[in-house]
Amino acid sequence: MPTGVALRDVRAQLFDAAERVLLRGGPSALTSRAVTDEAGVAKGVLHRHFADFDAFLAEFVLDRVERMDAQTASLLCAAGTGTVVGNVSAAVSSLFGSVAVAIVPLVIFRDELRARLREAWPAGVPVLTEGAIMFESYLAAEQELGRVAGDAPVDGLAPTLVGAGHLLFADRTGAPPTDEAVRSMVTTVLGAHLRD
Structure with a gap:
């Protein structure tokens, strides 16, 4: 994700991405990298909004x-x-x-x-x-x-x-x-x- 591009409702975007990954690949496929890749955001975005x-x-x-x-x-x-x-x-x-x-x-x-x-x-x-x-x-x-x-x-x-x-x-x-x-x-x- 380029610097300076605003994300609208990042939590919802990440949750929706997690749902898609979970439905497609099951619990073992659900990683922070898979979620951020699916959401199209940098991995650090998830960790800026959640402790872990x-x-x-x-x-x-x-x-x-x-x-x-x-x-x-x-x-x-x-x-x-x-x-x-x-x-x-x-x-x-x-x-x-x-x-x-x-x-x-x-x-x-x-x-x-x-x-x-x-x-x-x-x-x-x-x-x-x-x-x-x-x-x-x-x-x-x-x-x-x-x-x-x-x-x-x-x-x-x-x-x-x-x-x-x-x-x-x-x-x-x-x-x-x-x-x-x-x-x-x-x-x-x-x-x-x-x-x-």
Whole structure:
């Protein structure tokens, strides 16, 4: 990057580059050099904005978790419309069709990243925990509307959806699961708790 050229929103530029590298090559491909090369900036740019690479990765993960707020809001707005299975299936596909499935091995792969994330996120893998919170909020909203049984354990169903969804989407190198496979999983998890 030539001296004197202003970078617009360098953090977003670096985070987007990290996402592309992570999706393309997995956690082992995610290095500071790979990120800065992908972003088209000098390596020093990353280190001017972050204490070290693990600090950068922690901020990257938390940024991607923050982006889930819009998905949560959209799912909550869907309460009472369509079908519960359809709404949840679409949300599972959206969640795991994103960078979330690639973030899980990244967090597992890097001990220092996990330690940094614990400072801001006390338990679990942030994208998965946020996904469980999203599904629990939605199922509770549907419970209030009577479309999910009042005694349904939404606090247990939500992480079950996340775990089963992650298993469906975990193979980044293969074809993603079909819509039918996702709907079948969601129906299996929620079926006994749904009300017509």
